[in-house]
Amino acid sequence: xxxxxxxxxxxxxxxxxxxxxxxxxxxxxxxxxxxxxxxxxxxxxxxxxxxxxxxxxxxxxxxxxxxxxxxxxxxxxxxxxxxxxxxxxxxxxxxxxxxxxxxxxxxxxxxxxxxxxxxxxxxxxxxxxxxxxxxxxxxxxxxxxxxxxxxxxxxxxxxxxxxxxxxxxxxxxxxxxxxxxxxxxxxxxxxxxxxxxxxxxxxxxxxxxxxxxxxxxxxxxxxxxxxxxxxxxxxxxxxxxxxxxxxxxxxxxxxxxxxxxxxxxxxxxxxxxxxxxxxxxxxxxxxxxxxxxxxxxxxxxxxxxxxxxxxxxxxxxxxxxxxxxxxxxxxxxxxxxxxxxxxxxxxxxxxxxxxxxxxxxxxxxxxxxxxxxxxxxxxxxxxxxxxxxxxxxxxxxxxxxxxxxxxxxxxxxxxxxxxxxxxxxxxxxxxxxxxxxxxxxxxxxxxxxxxxxxxxxxxxxxxxxxxxxxxxxxxxxxxxxxxxxxxxxxxxxxxxxxxxxxxxxxxxxxxxxxxxxxxxxxxxxxxxxxxxxxxxxxxxxxxxxxxxxxxxxxxxxxxxxxxxxxxxxxxxxxxxxxxxxxxxxxxxxxxxxxxxxxxxxxxxxxxxxxxxxxxxxxxxxxxxxxxxxxxxxxxxxxxxxxxxxxxxxxxxxxxxxxxxxxxxxxxxxxxxxxxxxxxxxxxxxxxxxxxxxxxxxxxxxxxxxxxxxxxxxxxxxxxxxxxxxxxxxxxxxxxxxxxxxxxxxxxxxxxxxxxxxxxxxxxxxxxxxxxxxxxxxxxxxxxxxxxxxxxxxxxxxxxxxxxxxxxxxxxxxxxxxxxxxxxxxxxxxxxxxxxxxxxxxxxxxxxxxxxxxxxxxxxxxxxxxxxxxxxxxxxxxxxxxxxxxxxxxxxxxxxxxxxxxxxxxxxxxxxxxxxxxxxxxxxxxxxxxxxxxxxxxxxxxxxxxxxxxxxxxxxxxxxxxxxxxxxxxxxxxxxxxxxxxxxxxxx
Numbered sequence: 001x002x003x004x005x006x007x008x009x010x011x012x013x014x015x016x017x018x019x020x021x022x023x024x025x026x027x028x029x030x031x032x033x034x035x036x037x038x039x040x041x042x043x044x045x046x047x048x049x050x051x052x053x054x055x056x057x058x059x060x061x062x063x064x065x066x067x068x069x070x071x072x073x074x075x076x077x078x079x080x081x082x083x084x085x086x087x088x089x090x091x092x093x094x095x096x097x098x099x100x101x102x103x104x105x106x107x108x109x110x111x112x113x114x115x116x117x118x119x120x121x122x123x124x125x126x127x128x129x130x131x132x133x134x135x136x137x138x139x140x141x142x143x144x145x146x147x148x149x150x151x152x153x154x155x156x157x158x159x160x161x162x163x164x165x166x167x168x169x170x171x172x173x174x175x176x177x178x179x180x181x182x183x184x185x186x187x188x189x190x191x192x193x194x195x196x197x198x199x200x201x202x203x204x205x206x207x208x209x210x211x212x213x214x215x216x217x218x219x220x221x222x223x224x225x226x227x228x229x230x231x232x233x234x235x236x237x238x239x240x241x242x243x244x245x246x247x248x249x250x251x252x253x254x255x256x257x258x259x260x261x262x263x264x265x266x267x268x269x270x271x272x273x274x275x276x277x278x279x280x281x282x283x284x285x286x287x288x289x290x291x292x293x294x295x296x297x298x299x300x301x302x303x304x305x306x307x308x309x310x311x312x313x314x315x316x317x318x319x320x321x322x323x324x325x326x327x328x329x330x331x332x333x334x335x336x337x338x339x340x341x342x343x344x345x346x347x348x349x350x351x352x353x354x355x356x357x358x359x360x361x362x363x364x365x366x367x368x369x370x371x372x373x374x375x376x377x378x379x380x381x382x383x384x385x386x387x388x389x390x391x392x393x394x395x396x397x398x399x400x401x402x403x404x405x406x407x408x409x410x411x412x413x414x415x416x417x418x419x420x421x422x423x424x425x426x427x428x429x430x431x432x433x434x435x436x437x438x439x440x441x442x443x444x445x446x447x448x449x450x451x452x453x454x455x456x457x458x459x460x461x462x463x464x465x466x467x468x469x470x471x472x473x474x475x476x477x478x479x480x481x482x483x484x485x486x487x488x489x490x491x492x493x494x495x496x497x498x499x500x501x502x503x504x505x506x507x508x509x510x511x512x513x514x515x516x517x518x519x520x521x522x523x524x525x526x527x528x529x530x531x532x533x534x535x536x537x538x539x540x541x542x543x544x545x546x547x548x549x550x551x552x553x554x555x556x557x558x559x560x561x562x563x564x565x566x567x568x569x570x571x572x573x574x575x576x577x578x579x580x581x582x583x584x585x586x587x588x589x590x591x592x593x594x595x596x597x598x599x600x601x602x603x604x605x606x607x608x609x610x611x612x613x614x615x616x617x618x619x620x621x622x623x624x625x626x627x628x629x630x631x632x633x634x635x636x637x638x639x640x641x642x643x644x645x646x647x648x649x650x651x652x653x654x655x656x657x658x659x660x661x662x663x664x665x666x667x668x669x670x671x672x673x674x675x676x677x678x679x680x681x682x683x684x685x686x687x688x689x690x691x692x693x694x695x696x697x698x699x700x701x702x703x704x705x706x707x708x709x710x711x712x713x714x715x716x717x718x719x720x721x722x723x724x725x726x727x728x729x730x731x732x733x734x735x736x737x738x739x740x741x742x743x744x745x746x747x748x749x750x751x752x753x754x755x756x757x758x759x760x761x762x763x764x765x766x767x768x769x770x771x772x773x774x775x776x777x778x779x780x781x782x783x784x785x786x787x788x789x790x791x792x793x794x795x796x797x798x799x800x801x802x803x804x805x806x807x808x809x810x811x812x813x814x815x816x817x818x819x820x821x822x823x824x825x826x827x828x829x830x831x832x833x834x835x836x837x838x839x840x841x842x843x844x845x846x847x848x849x850x851x852x853x854x855x856x857x858x859x860x861x862x863x864x865x866x867x868x869x870x871x872x873x874x875x876x877x878x879x880x881x882x883x884x885x886x887x888x889x890x891x892x893x894x895x896x897x898x899x900x901x902x903x904x905x906x907x908x909x910x911x912x913x914x915x916x917x918x919x920x921x922x923x924x925x926x927x928x929x930x931x932x933x934x935x936x937x938x939x940x941x942x943x944x945x946x947x948x949x950x951x952x953x954x955x956x957x958x959x960x961x962x963x964x965x966x967x968x969x970x971x972x973x974x975x976x977x978x979x980x981x982x983x984x985x986x987x
Contacts, residue, residue, distance in 0.1 A: 020156050021073055021111060021154060021155050021156075022073065022154040023054070023075065023154065023155065024057075024058040024062065024151070026151050026152060027151050028060055029060045029061060029062040029063065030072070030073055031074060031075055032062060032063045032064070032070075032071075032072070032073070033047045033050055033051055033062055033063065033074075033075045034066075034068065034070055034074050034075065034076045034077070035077060035078070036066070036067070036068065036083050037066055037067055039066070039077075039078075040082070041118075041209065041210045042079075042121070042122050042209070042211075043077055043078065043079060043118050043121050044210075045122065045210050046077050046113070046124075047064045047125075048064070049125060049188075050062075050113070050125050050128075050129070051063075051064055053133070053135055053147065056145075056147050057149065057150050058149075058152070058153055062075075068086070070109070072109060073109045073110075073111075074109065074111070075111045075113060076111070076112050077113045077114070077121050077124075078114045078121055079115065079118040079120065079121050080092060080094040080097070080114055080116055081094040081095075081117060082118070090103075090105065090107075090114070094116045097116035097120070098116065098164075099117055099119075099120065100115065100117065100119055100120045100164050101115055101116060101120055101163040101164075102114075102115045102120050102121075102123050102124035102162045103115060103124060104124055104128055104132075104158055104159075104161075105158060105159045105160070106156070106157055106159070111128075113125045113128055118212070119192065119212040123162075123164075126188050126189075126190055127190070132158070133148065133150070133153065134147075135148070137188045137189065138449065138476070139445065139452070139453065140179070140181040140182050140445075141181045141185075141433075146476050146477070162461075164190065164192075164459070164460050165418040165458075165459070165461060165463070166414065166417060166418060166422070166424045166425060166460075166462065167387070167423050167424050168192070168193055168350055168387075168389050168423050168424025168425070168426065169190070169192050169456075169459035169460065170186070170192070170193035170195065170424075170425075170426035171186070171191070171395075171427055171455075171456075172218070172426045172427060172428040172429065173194070173429060173430070173431050175197070175430050175434065176197060176199075177431055178196075178204060179431040179433055181432055181433070182432045182433075183213070184211070185432070186456070187212055189456035189457070189460070190456075190459075190460045191456060191459065192213060192214060193214045193216050193282070193426065194208045194213040194214070194215060195216045195217075195218045195284075195426070196215060196216070196217055197217070197219050198217055198219055198273070205277075205280065214281040214282055214329075215279060215282065216280075216281065216282035216283075216284055217277075217280050217282065217283050218284045218286070219284075219286065220251075220286045220287060220288050220289050221270070221284075221285065221286060222255070222285060222288070222313075223252045223255070224265055224266070224269070226245060229245035232261060234256065234259060235256055235259055235265070236253050236254075236256065237254035237256055237294035237295070238256065238294050239295060243256075251290050253288070253292070254292055254294055255294070256294045256296060256298070256299060257294060257309060257312075257313045258294070258296065258298035258302050259298070263313075263316060263317075263320075266317060267317060267320045267321055270283065270317065271324060274321070275324075275325075280328065281327070282329045282330070282331055282350075283328055283330055283331070284331040284332065285314050285330060285331070285332045286332065286333055286335065287310070289336075290336075291336055291337045293309075303342075303344070305342070305343070306338045306340075307337075307338040307339070307340045307341065308343045310332075310338040311338075311344055311345050312344065312346070314330070314346035315344075315346035317330075318330050318347055329349035329350070330346075330347075331348060331350040331351070332348050332350075332351055332352075333351070333352045333353075333354055334351055334352065334353040334381060334391075335354045335391075336354070339353065339377075341381055341383075341384065345384040345385060345386050350386075350388075350389065350424065351387065351388045351389070352426065353377065353388055353389065353390055353391060355374060355391060355392050355393060356393070356504065356505050357371075357373050357374050357504060358374050358390075358413075359371055359374075359503060360394045360406060360409055361409075361499050361503050362409075362502070363409045363412040363413075364412045364415075364416040365415060366497075375416070375420075378422060382420075382422060387423035388423055389422050389423040389424035389426070390422070390425040390426075390427070391428070392413070392427030392428065393505065393506035394406055394409065394410065395428060395444065395451065396429065396506045396507060397503060397506055397507075397508060398507065398509070398510040398513070399507045399508060399509055400442070400556070401442055401446070401447035401448075402447055402510045402557065402560075403550075403553040403556070403557065404447070404448060405492045405493035405496045405497075406448070406496075407450055407451055407454045407466050407469065407489075408466045408493065408497070410427075410451050410454055410455040410458065411454055411455075411457075411458045411465075411469065413425065414455065414458035414459055414462040415462045415463070417462070418462035424459075425455075425459060427455065428506075429445060429448065429452065430444045431445070433445070440549060440552075441549065441552040441553050442556075447556075450470075450473060450489075453469075454469045470486070470489065471486070474486045477546050478533065478537065478543055478546065478547065479537070479540065480540075481532075481533035481536040481537040481543060481547060484532040484533040484536065485529070485533050485547065485550070488529035488530060488550070488554075491522065491525055491529065492517075492522075492526065495518070495522055496517065501516070509896075509902065510557070511896070511900055513560075514557055515561065517557065518557060518558070518561040520603055521603070521604065523558055523561065523755075523757070524603040524604075524756070526554060527757040530547060530551050530554070531758065531759050533547045534548075534759070562754075571598075571753075571766060572765065572766050572768075573595065573598065573753075573765060573767050574595055574767060574768040574770050575594075575595065575616035575617060575618045575623065575768070575769050575770070576593060576594060576595055576616070576772075577618055577770065577772075578590055578619045580619075581619045581620060582619055582621075582622075582624065585624060585699075585710055585712060586617050586624050591615055591617070594616060594626070595615065596613055597614040597615075597616070597733070597753050598753055598754075599611060599753075600612040600733075600735060600751040600756075601751055601752070601753070602749040602750065603749070603755070603757070608749070608751040609748065610629075610630045610631055610706070610748065611630050612627065612628070612630070612733075612751060613627070613630075614626070614628075614733055614753070616767065618769050621714060621715065621716075622713055622714045623712075623713045623715070623729065624710070624712055624713075625656075625709075625713070626711075627654060627708065627709040627711065628706065628708050629652070629654070629706045629707050629709075629735060631652075631705070631707065634702055634703065634704065634705070634706050634707060636741060637673050638651050638738040638740070639651045639652065639672045639674040641672060641676050642674060642676045643676060644677055644693075645677075645678050645693075646676060647678075648671070648672045648676050648678055649670060649678075649736055650736075650738055650739065651672035651736075651738060652672060652737060652738060653670055653671060653735075653736050654671060654709065654733060654735050654736070655668065655670040655733070655734045655736065655758070656668075656670070656711075656713075656731065656733055657731070657759070658713070658718055658730070658731055659729070659764055660715070660719030660729055660730075665681065665682055666681075666682050666730075666764070667679065667680075667681055667682075667694065667718055668680045668682055668688065668759070669696065669713075671698045671700065671709065671711075672700075673700055673707040674700060675698055675699065677696075677698060678690070679692065679693060679694055679696070680692060694714075694717035695714055695716075695717045696711070696713050696714060697711070697712045698710065698712075727768070727769045728767070728768055728769070729769065730764035730765065730766060731764060731765055731767050732752060732753065732754060732764045734752035734756060734758055736750050737749070737750060753765060777800055777801065777820075777982060778800070778801045778802075778803060778818065778820040778822075779795055779800045779801070779802050779803070779820060779821065779822045779823070779824065779978065780802075780812070780820045780823040780824070781795070781802060781804050781805070781824045782805045782807075782823065782824065782825045782833075783804065783805065783806050783807070784825070784826040784827065784828040784831045784832070785806060785807045785828065785831075791957065791958030791971045791974055791975060792804055793971070794958070794971045794972050794975035795975045798975055798976070798979050800975075803815050803820065807832045808832060809837045812833070812841075816841060816845050819845075819848070819850070820850070821850075821851065821982055822850070822851040822978060822981070823845070823851070823853070824853045824855065824957065824978065825853070825855070826856075826959060827854055827855065827860060828856075835861065835864050835865050838865040839864075839866065839867055842865065842866065843866050843945065843946075845948065846866075846945035846946055846948035847946025847948060848946065848947065848948065849948050851949050851951070851981065851985055852949075852950050853951040853957075853981070854951070854953070855953050855954075855956065855957040856954065857875075857912070857954055858875055859874075860873060860915070866945065866950075869919075870922045871922065871923075871943065871950075872917075872918040872919065873915040873916060873917050873923070875913060875914075875915060875916075876913050876914045876931060876954075878912055878913055879913075879931045879932050879933075880910065880911070880912055880914065880930070880932070881929060881930045881932055881934075882932075884929060885909070885929060885930075886905045886906070886928070886929055886965070887928060887929060887930055887936075888925065888927065888928040888936065889902075889905050889927050890924065890925065890926045890927070892984065893980075893983070893984050894926070894980045894983075895980070896980075897980060898980070899976035899980055901973065901976055901977060901980065904965050904973050905927065905965065908963065908965035909964050909965065910929035910964065910965060911929075911939045911953070911954040911955045911961065911964050911965070911966075912954075912961075913939070914928065914929065914939040914954045915938055915939070915954060916937070916938070917938070917941065923938070923941040923942065923943045924941065924943065925938040925940075925941055926938075926940040926941060926942055927939055928940075939953060939954045939955060940952075951981060955967070956968065957974045958970075958971035958974040958975070
């Protein structure tokens with residue numbers, strides 16, 4: 001394997017004409033691995049790792065021997081500070097070496113993999129395996145190992161020293177799920193700290209120490225049991241003049257840090273815990289996770305600012321605990337309200353600065369202005385004399401695991417830290433394989449595996465160019481497909497780095513970002529790169545499997561993009577079952593009720609200039625498609641091929657990609673307008689198999705307006721038995737136009753459904769096989785005398801059946817008798833509904849499980865209408881803050897499913913009034929603005945009535961109100977809100 005990684009602080013001495021030292025010859029050992037008598041567990045583990053990898057590489061079982069009586073070629077692994085004789089032989093003073101500095105030297109028949117400490121000897125072993133034998137451990141587990149195949153292993157002259165660029169190297173895996181494969185991988189990357197939560201497997205510290213780790217305990221541990229706070233109420237933080245032992249949400253309250261009783265209790269608690277866990281090397285001090293700190297005079301006298309106050313508490317705890325636990329080091333975070341630079345610092349061994357202000361779109365070396373605030377803060381903390389490093393969140397930037405092109409960002413971050421003398425870095429991420437019940441593309445580590453690997457490499461060697469890591473990754477993983485996969489990464493990295501708005505903090509919804517990150521053109525180009533890579537990697541299952549995984553990771557961004565664009569349902573369709581099985585093909589009369597697929601679109605998302613209509617029917621034997629391809633010049637249709645499995649895709653043709661269930665792989669079918677067919681099966685890890693010839697048929701005909709095709713797809717040919725009722729097929733169709741015709745008429749683009757990409761098994765549409773046509777939910781809209789035509793139109797466009805009632809109790813009562821899914825009542829002075837009618841009819845509808853939305857602006861006697869004093873609300877009047885911004889939106893699917901309203905809440909003005917509940921807790925506030933006096937002003941509220949749900953809004957819901965969020969200019973928002981509320985209730 002070509003050597004692509006440059007080495008840190010390396011000195012190479014090449015002896016001219018030196019004979020190679022042969023360690024393995026044709027799969028047979030020609031050397032032995034030597035340990036000193038009484039070698040530490042870490043040195044023994046290094047010998048085992050070397051032995052294991054030499055066997056995997058060459059098949060040779062290189063023996064491990066104890067003692068220094070070397071006969072023939074020998075590989076010596078040792079900590080020089082514990083082996084004075086070997087240090088003398090090498091002429092090295094161990095104290096002159098850094099704690100983790102490695103030495104790899106070849107002298108005569110001996111290869112030395114040594115360092116000052118056992119940990120350094122282990123790192124020397126891994127450095128030799130990686131840099132000199134070409135071993136790669138890209139992610140945890142056997143699938144992440146990429147090892148060379150070398151029947152003979154020999155080395156020339158070697159004399160190389162390396163010192164890690166950063167002292168603290170880790171990832172913040174303080175997670176309840178413990179994964180040993182993650183630890184093995186981290187050790188091989190020469191990371192030196194493993195964070196655990198206070199509850200961990202009993203044997204975890206022993207195994208971690210054996211792999212060279214310092215064991216650090218993280219978590220919010222500066223808390224006291226609830227019973228103690230209740231027994232000593234003065235120990236709780238004073239907030240607004242009151243002390244309370246009550247939890248703050250799910251969190252424990254902060255403590256009164258100045259209270260001597262609190263200090264004594266914390267010292268006793270931590271000391272006892274350390275005594276019970278002597279294997280722990282580092283204790284990271286952290287207070288409870290919110291910002292309601294004690295405001296009492298005594299705490300303020302400790303320091304005016306929370307950061308300095310926090311440092312004072314840490315100094316006090318360290319001073320009292322350290323004498324009885326001298327071996328333990330103490331860390332802390334610069335976190336939340338104590339992230340500001342303190343005036344005085346505690347004697348901490350490390351401070352992790354929580355990089356909430358890092359902009360992941362701006363690599364630190366991009367320019368002096370890139371992440372200037374982050375750099376300034378880090379240097380200011382360092383100026384306090386503390387070993388400071390980063391606690392990063394870039395690996396959890398999104399609320400869902402999403403692939404991100406952060407290699408350059410993470411490498412330049414480590415380079416900057418090293419250049420400015422910062423102490424280390426550890427970014428938060430879940431362990432490998434988590435969540436356990438999710439596929440790989442939905443796991444955080446997998447989504448960020450390249451970034452995590454690059455970060456690990458740069459933590460050891462910050463001088464590595466990002467391009468060297470990227471190229472090595474691509475060449476190793478993808479081989480002949482490296483070039484298109486590299487182009488795929490660079491395309492998306494360029495888009496990422498080209499965005500103007502910063503991306504900071506963590507756990508953002510990816511949907512809103514996707515609209516900026518991706519474009520239809522970018523999606524199409526990325527898909528083309530992936531398809532080229534598939535072709536180049538044919539016959540190499542391991543490489544193809546990784547390309548498919550990258551495609552699935554990218555498909556998550558595609559889904560987010562489509563969702564952002566309001567196209568969630570564009571990829572969903574349904575087929576209707578025939579009342580009687582078809583003799584050969586459904587009769588003409590059956591097609592009148594057959595549902596059609598959504599419209600075909602080109603690669604940019606624009607509707608096809610010449611549409612393609614596809615209708616679907618099914619029975620127990622087959623799926624039937626009637627396809628009509630409009631063509632303004634049918635006399636110019638091109639069909640160069642007439643045989644089976646010929647390359648007919650350059651003709652006027654249609655292609656189908658079919659996956660009967662969620663199993664991997666898909667069927668690829670195609671036909672041109674004269675009925676020539678192509679069929680092949682695509683399975684993961686392999687190319688197309690055109691020798692696969694399923695039974696299916698197509699009958700085509702030219703018409704005056706284009707051409708048509710009747711397609712029969714027997715279930716037995718594509719997946720065995722037919723799906724049950726409400727079964728699901730994954731299907732995509734593409735219509736291709738010959739290049740000659742497209743050149744002559746630029747409007748004749750290739751189009752498709754759900755999109756115009758080809759061979760994208762992760763962007764197939766979902767076709768439900770139904771026995772009866774799906775019921776459209778009925779919404780009754782009571783207009784109160786002034787119909788809102790635009791709102792009704794938007795509801796119809798979203799597949800609701802809308803019953804409009806302008807006014808009158810009798811008409812509305814008749815509509816309610818059909819038990820509609822939802823009613824919207826516009827409450828005006830001309831509503832025409834009496835309190836008695838509302839009490840009898842509206843309440844009965846709600847209690848039976850209905851959903852009602854009341855839209856009003858003015859006083860509402862809800863307590864009288866519904867006979868419940870607890871429902872009373874006071875109208876706010878027109879006193880809403882002039883900015884009219886939404887300052888609160890309750891979390892939940894109602895904001896985004898099936899229509900994403902979150903951008904509207906951010907960008908559009910709120911209603912001009914609101915409703916204030918008289919009884920706290922009776923109404924749930926879903927959205928609120930503020931009044932002029934800064935009080936919260938809810939404008940969307942909900943409360944259950946019986947088994948139904950009542951919503952109250954001061955919005956105009958498409959009737960008037962101009963530009964407000966659900967006003968006359970935005971009836972689509974109002975219709976989307978009704979759809980989301982109905983969807984949330986049905987869930």
